[in-house]
Each structure stands twice: as structure tokens, then as C-alpha cells.
Amino acid sequence: MSGNTYLLVALPSSISRSNDPEDAFTAIQSTVPSDAGTILRFPIPEFKIGTLDALVLQADELTKLDANVEGAVGKVVEVLRSIVSSPQETERHKTVSDKPVEHYLRSFSWNKVKYRSDKSIAELLDALQREVSSLDNDIKTKYTAYQQVKSNLVSVQRKQTGNLSTRSLASIVKKSDFVQSSEYLETLLIAVPKSLSKDWLRTYETLTPMVVPRSSKKIAEDNDYALFSVTLFKKHSAEFIIKARAARYTPREFQWREGAEEEDKREAMDVQANERRLYGDTLRLARTGYSDLFMAWTHVKALRVFVESVLRYGLPLDFVSVIIQTNPKNAKNVKKPLDKAYNYLGGNAFGRDKKGNIKDDVGDLATGIMGDAEYPAYCYFEFEVV
Known part of the structure; x- marks a missing residue:
């Protein structure tokens, strides 16, 4: 659904007394007020893990790729808005595998056919980068072609319906009007x-x-x-x-020639037919492009959660990941109780204020993983679907 805010959170199973993932999930549910957001599982498979240095570099690459895919998704939305007739129509075309975005995120599971989980993180990163770049370029090229033919159509229509300073004169003047x-x-x-x-x-x-x-x-x-x-x-x-x-x-x-009026009519029909064809092609590509790019974006998010969880919580892998659906107004009401309950996970790695909350100046590791965003004591990503 348009306008939703989503939070991706991963916490170690040790937040529950039994050290069990199911109990950890229940603990997260009980931490967040039920009226603040809906908490659902966000299952992530285990990937091949390289060295710690490689993981830190991959965290940085994933941060950049995340921003690139978000930008590509936004550009496809702008394409849809520019070619369809209404905001409602735009929303109708924003689906992932023919499902509403909300449904896709709430029922997310890793696509093991498209993004094989037996591959290394480096291989998955490379595949995702190539896919996003290819889709972005294809949509840009098709949309540019559509804009050009649409501009041609406007010119042709102006020639047919404009005033005498712009319209075609083929149907107005006669041979006898010229020397x-x-x-x-x-x-x-x-x-x-x-x-x-x-x-x-x-x-x-x-x-x-x-x-x-x-x-x-x-x-x-x-x-x-x-x-x-x-x-x-x-x-x-x-x-x-x-x-x-x-x-x-x-x-x-204007040069008088026999058949000029018929040529104008044929040109108008050809341009109109070309515009309709490119409109359909562009709309289909934007629809499938939105679906594929949004799917890629979600998988990039999943990889970021996995990599950061490994960097934070170490091995063996034992964490639970969830997605919380909320809205911009309630996002703080979700994060505040999470911070209160799980700030201790930062241990002594970060400076704390008098209340025990982690300070903002957490050093280069935070910058590498989270960019310029606030760095909480646990794995946390926030994004909006607009």
C-alpha cells in the first residue's frame, strides 16, 4: 500500500531466555505496541560467508546498491505517473509478481530460483548490480523513445488542429494560389x-x-x-x-505538390499508431520493471540485514529477522520501545549518555554499515514505499 513505512529488524535469539528463535520472535511482538505496527517474519536464508574484511566491504557496497535500487524504483514510478491517466491507475500498476507491494513484503520469502542462496554474497551482489543497471537502462531507453514519439504526435496534431500560423496548409491552399x-x-x-x-x-x-x-x-x-x-x-x-x-x-x-494532403493524413495515422504501440510497450516494461526492481530492492535489504547481523552478532548464525509495517507517524512509536528493550546489545562498544542510550558518534563501523543514518544498538533498517 502506498505511503507505508517498513522497518526491518534483526535480533539475536539470545533476547529470549530459552535462546529460541520462536521465543525471540514472540519477545519482539510483545515489545512493540500492537497499535503501532504489524510484525511479521522476514525469513532470510544462510549465505556463504567470507572473511570479516570482505563482509565490511560488502556492507558498504550493499548500502550503495540499496540507494541505487531505491532511485531506480522511484524513476519507474515517475514513468508510470507520466503515462497513465490518474494516481489510482498508477497504484494499480505498482505490483510485485502481480501482487500488491504490501502483500509481497508481508509474505516475503527469498527467491531461490532467481537469486540462488547457494552462491556467495559477492556473486549475489554482482548479479543484483547487473540486473538493476540493465533494467534501469532498458526503461530509460524505452521511455525516451516514447517521449519522442509523443512529442511528434503533438506536432502532428498541432499541424492538423492549430491556427494558420502552425497548422498544415496542404488542405487549405490550391495549386492556383501559386505562380x-x-x-x-x-x-x-x-x-x-x-x-x-x-x-x-x-x-x-x-x-x-x-x-x-x-x-x-x-x-x-x-x-x-x-x-x-x-x-x-x-x-x-x-x-x-x-x-x-x-x-x-x-x-x-510550404511548397505546393500533388498529394500533400494525403501525405499529411498518412503521417498522422503512422505517428498515432506508433504512439499507441510505444505507449503499450512502455507501460508493460514499466510494470515488469517496477516488479523486478522492487523485488531486487527487497533482496538487497535482506542481504543487508544478513551481513549486518553477522557483523553485529557473530557466528554461529542465530538471529531472528522481522518486518514491521507501520506508517511515518508511528515509526518512532515502534523504534522507541525496541531501543529501550535492546540497547544493551551495544554492550561497551559504543559511547553512552547518562541514560544509557548509545550516542550518535559511534565511529567508522557505524558509518560503514549505516551511512549517515542513526546507528542503533541492533540491526535496524527503515524505508518507505511511496
């Missing part, structure tokens, strides 16, 4: 604001030398413009166009 087969003379078409029509008729003969007297004819008019023809010697055409523009008239580039 034919002259070595020296040519006919120009000028769109003149209706309020300036009298000025045009009074001055067009004097804009440049060698304008044929009384050659201007009004061919058509709409609410804004009148379309006039004017005949002059070709060698002064470029100068005439410059002078016409300076007088706030709009010269229209």
Missing part, C-alpha cells in the same frame, strides 16, 4: 494576425524591392490569423521573410 513554372518569380504564404491585416495590405509592397504590386490575396482565415499569398522576385524572398517576421507576421514554409 507556376517561373524562373524569376515565386509565391510566399504569410500568416498575419487578424488585427494587423490592414497593416499588411498597406505595407507588404514596400517591405522589399521587386514585390509584384497588388499580388497579395487572402486565402483563408481563422479566429486568430489570416493567410495571405504574395508574389515577388525570388532573389528578394529571404529579405522579405526577415522583414515580415520583424513586422510580427509569420512566413509559412
Whole structure:
């Protein structure tokens, strides 16, 4: 569901007296007020673990990848918002494996087919990075192509429905409106604001030398413009166009040819068909891209929880991981009791204030694992789905 806040928390089984994962899960449930959030299991398989130095480096790489995937997911959402008709329609397309995002996160299980858990963390990291980069580039390329054809469609539609200063003239002018087969003379078409029509008729003969007297004819008019023809010697055409523009008239580039009107219609039909095709392709790619990127993002989160839990709690692996669904307002009401109950897990590794809470200045290890975020005494990640 849009607007939810999710907390990923991992704690050692030793938080329960029995040292049992089930009892540890129950302990977490009893720690967080039921009206603050919904607590569900977030199962993570065991992965091949290398050296401690490698894990620290991988924690840093996962932090960067997490931010990259989040950015890629956000860009896909912007694509969906720009091509569909309403926010409700956008939400309808934001699914993961055809399930609502909320359902996917609440029932998460590691996809062992797509991301084989028998591979090392380094191999999984590399596969996820390549997948995210490929999806991001594919969506960007397709969306750019769609934007281009949509811009072409707007131009074509303007040619069909705009005023006389922009629309196609193929269906308006006739062959007889032009001087034919002259070595020296040519006919120009000028769109003149209706309020300036009298000025045009009074001055067009004097804009440049060698304008044929009384050659201007009004061919058509709409609410804004009148379309006039004017005949002059070709060698002064470029100068005439410059002078016409300076007088706030709009010269229209148009060469009479047989079949121009039919060509315009075919062009419009081709562009419209191409726009519909690319719209469908872009929407399908954005839908599947959102699903695949969000799935990748969740698996990156799971890897971060695993790596940090190993770094924090050591071996043998004995921790329980949960996902807590809440909202931005209640997130603090979830974290506060967790901090109160489990701050002791920081031991003497971090400085503490007079109340026993961990201080913010926890050193390079915190920066490596959590970036600029607050560093709690236990494995904790917070993110929003918008």
C-alpha cells in the first residue's frame, strides 16, 4: 500500500531466555505496541560467508546498491505517473509478481530460483548490480523513445488542429494560389494576425524591392490569423521573410505538390499508431520493471540485514529477522520501545549518555554499515514505499 513505512529488524535469539528463535520472535511482538505496527517474519536464508574484511566491504557496497535500487524504483514510478491517466491507475500498476507491494513484503520469502542462496554474497551482489543497471537502462531507453514519439504526435496534431500560423496548409491552399513554372518569380504564404491585416495590405509592397504590386490575396482565415499569398522576385524572398517576421507576421514554409494532403493524413495515422504501440510497450516494461526492481530492492535489504547481523552478532548464525509495517507517524512509536528493550546489545562498544542510550558518534563501523543514518544498538533498517 502506498505511503507505508517498513522497518526491518534483526535480533539475536539470545533476547529470549530459552535462546529460541520462536521465543525471540514472540519477545519482539510483545515489545512493540500492537497499535503501532504489524510484525511479521522476514525469513532470510544462510549465505556463504567470507572473511570479516570482505563482509565490511560488502556492507558498504550493499548500502550503495540499496540507494541505487531505491532511485531506480522511484524513476519507474515517475514513468508510470507520466503515462497513465490518474494516481489510482498508477497504484494499480505498482505490483510485485502481480501482487500488491504490501502483500509481497508481508509474505516475503527469498527467491531461490532467481537469486540462488547457494552462491556467495559477492556473486549475489554482482548479479543484483547487473540486473538493476540493465533494467534501469532498458526503461530509460524505452521511455525516451516514447517521449519522442509523443512529442511528434503533438506536432502532428498541432499541424492538423492549430491556427494558420502552425497548422498544415496542404488542405487549405490550391495549386492556383501559386505562380507556376517561373524562373524569376515565386509565391510566399504569410500568416498575419487578424488585427494587423490592414497593416499588411498597406505595407507588404514596400517591405522589399521587386514585390509584384497588388499580388497579395487572402486565402483563408481563422479566429486568430489570416493567410495571405504574395508574389515577388525570388532573389528578394529571404529579405522579405526577415522583414515580415520583424513586422510580427509569420512566413509559412510550404511548397505546393500533388498529394500533400494525403501525405499529411498518412503521417498522422503512422505517428498515432506508433504512439499507441510505444505507449503499450512502455507501460508493460514499466510494470515488469517496477516488479523486478522492487523485488531486487527487497533482496538487497535482506542481504543487508544478513551481513549486518553477522557483523553485529557473530557466528554461529542465530538471529531472528522481522518486518514491521507501520506508517511515518508511528515509526518512532515502534523504534522507541525496541531501543529501550535492546540497547544493551551495544554492550561497551559504543559511547553512552547518562541514560544509557548509545550516542550518535559511534565511529567508522557505524558509518560503514549505516551511512549517515542513526546507528542503533541492533540491526535496524527503515524505508518507505511511496
